[in-house]
Amino acid sequence: MAGKISMRAKREITSALAERYRASGRLEKGRILDELCAVAGWHRKHAIRALSADGASGSAVPRRRGRTYGASIRMALIVLWDSSDRLCSKRLVAMIPFLLPALERHGRLKLSADERSKVLRVSAATIDRLLSDVRIAAAGGRRRRAGFSSAVRRQVPVRTFNDWGSPPPGYCEADLVAHGGMSVSGAFIQTLTMVDVATGWTECFPLVVREAALVVEALERAQNLFPWPVCGLDFDNDSAFMNDTVVSWCRSHDVEVTRSRAYKKNDQAFVEQKNGAIVRRLVGYGRFEGIDAARSLARLFAAARLHINFFQPSFKLKEKHREGAKVIKRYLPPATPYERALVHPHLNEAFKRRLREIYRTLDPVALLAQMRDAQNELGKRVDQRAGKPAMTVAPVQSDLTAFARELGDGWKQGEQRGIHRRRYVRRKPAPRRPSMLDPYIPMIEEWLAAAPHLSAVDLLSRLAAHAPGQFSGHQRRTVQRLVKNWRSKVARQLISSTETILSFQASLAV
Structure with missing residues (x-):
């Protein structure tokens, strides 16, 4: 039957039942609500509001309830919120049982027993309601708004x-x-x-x-x-x-x-x-x-x-x-x-x-050749700032016949293209750090020229005797490199001198 009667008929039925509903007990109210919901097709809460409405004004009689959390509770919550570094309400609720005793212990906050119990049982939604204007003022008078694209x-x-x-x-x-x-x-x-x-x-x-x-x-x-x-x-x-x-x-x-x-x-x-x-x-x-x-x-x-x-x-x-x-x-x-x-x-x-x-x-x-030309042109522009005339690069035009001829041999040069990252090549020689052996190099070379069989340990012991307190076993690797370089230099000189003698003897034989 629900939905088959007009709104005017529903209002007439509600008006007829309203006075009896307000004067009835709990069980009788439940039967009246069941009957009205079945006839009008309303939700039970809507039927309660319609039957509870004031007949003169046509509006429901508001329920009066006193304020639970007063100004003192609000001020205490502001102090707690600020002391927690302005956390959100859900995190603040979990923090109040630990934060409130600490503030009271140091005299930062003083509450009565009733006020303290109210602060401890406050909900996150109540904190949001009580501190809404405080948060707006702390944010500079503006609410946080989503971006335009949202x-x-x-x-x-x-x-x-x-x-x-x-x-x-x-x-x-x-x-x-x-x-x-x-x-x-x-x-x-x-x-x-x-x-x-x-x-x-x-x-x-x-x-x-x-x-x-x-x-x-x-x-x-x-x-x-x-x-x-x-x-x-x-x-x-x-x-x-x-x-x-x-x-x-x-x-x-x-x-x-x-x-x-x-x-x-x-x-x-x-x-x-x-x-x-x-x-x-x-x-x-x-x-x-x-x-x-x-x-x-x-x-x-x-x-x-x-x-x-x-x-x-x-x-x-x-x-x-x-x-x-x-x-x-x-x-x-x-x-x-x-x-x-x-x-x-x-x-x-x-x-x-x-x-x-x-x-x-x-x-x-031909398409592949155009792609390679464009890639080579891009390779000259990569990582360069725009807007400078010196950066202008003329388009590269390769010979299509030569490009097609090189297709079978291009793999030998690897996968390097103009857009690929270049390998780092150092333009300046790496600076040589000064060594503590530099003043003693001529002396070491004289010792090696006199006795080429000397090892790095022997040379290091001679240096320690010559300059007490300056050398120890920590310089052994450095002396080994010095000996290796000296022997390589002497070997190259020996080979070059031998080649000179042989060429001279060959010229005499001719």
Whole structure:
């Protein structure tokens, strides 16, 4: 019967039962409440409030209760809160039984027996209520507020790795890769990486600075570069994405926006693996700044996108299941994003035809040569400050025929590329520390010239006799190195003199 009567009828029934309800005992009130809840479909608490309402004003009669914690208790809590270095209320409640006796013992706080019992049984919620204005004043008159991106973040739904399923082409994950080198201070270039979940198609865009407007420009360019329309974007919780500029742009272009969970990188596993396998492998870990370096990165990504998406196969997870503590993963056969797009059933045939036309015009060796040229150009800009005319580097153009000829022999020079970190080469000779043996070196050389068989122990004993108190067994290793160097020098002199004599005798024989 609940829900079949009007609100006017419910009010009439309540008005008829209210006077009898207020005059009844406990058992009779329970029967009246059961009857009203069954007829009106109300919750029991709502029925109690409606039957307890004052007939003249139509509002429930407020229950009057005296204040439990007065001004003295509030002042004591302020002292305790300040003495605890302003802890939160839940930690302060646990600390009061230990802190209060210590303050009373040293005369910092004086409470009566009743006040002391109230302070000891106060709850964390009561402390928050009594000290709310005190905390605001201590914080400079401002409440702690969440960042601007938090409001936008709450409007974007969360999507985990398991929520993807098998989406059609057009649903992408996006992430930023910082090119700040060993420091994140100042402004440096960042790469926006976008990966299609269904096919693995990857696009990279360099951003001169980390700014929402530049992210939107990169997304607009991505719509033109992707072979199919972008239908959805999954971001992390970065404020560069979780802002009104980027989210509003996506919604105005009918692009579904989702985000990963905070501190759960596996939710964006598709783009995270491309950050290392593509961006870091192509660019490295150096620092890049300025517009010129961004242009070089754009050249590199323009050639790499075709080489990666058409000629570089990658693995894709087929299934995974857990057996006890072990997770078993099975992968599909390696395939390029181009191959996955051609066989995908949800992709329009017009898009597949366009991909085949692009594939017939591509030369993988020419693309690889363009990538190497851009990498060599970036290698001259890595870890250099932007904005100086002397830093300008002209694009390198290599001979395609010579590059193709060296493909079979390039492995002999190792994996060194222009973007790789250089090995440290010391330009200045290491300074030699002065030795206590320096004043005695001529004397030692005379002893060795007279008796080459002398050992370091013999020489050290002679030095101790010559300069008492200066030498001990701790200098034995130093004397051994000195003897070794002297014998090597004498041996080289002997060999060179022998060669001179032999050449002289050979000239006489002729």
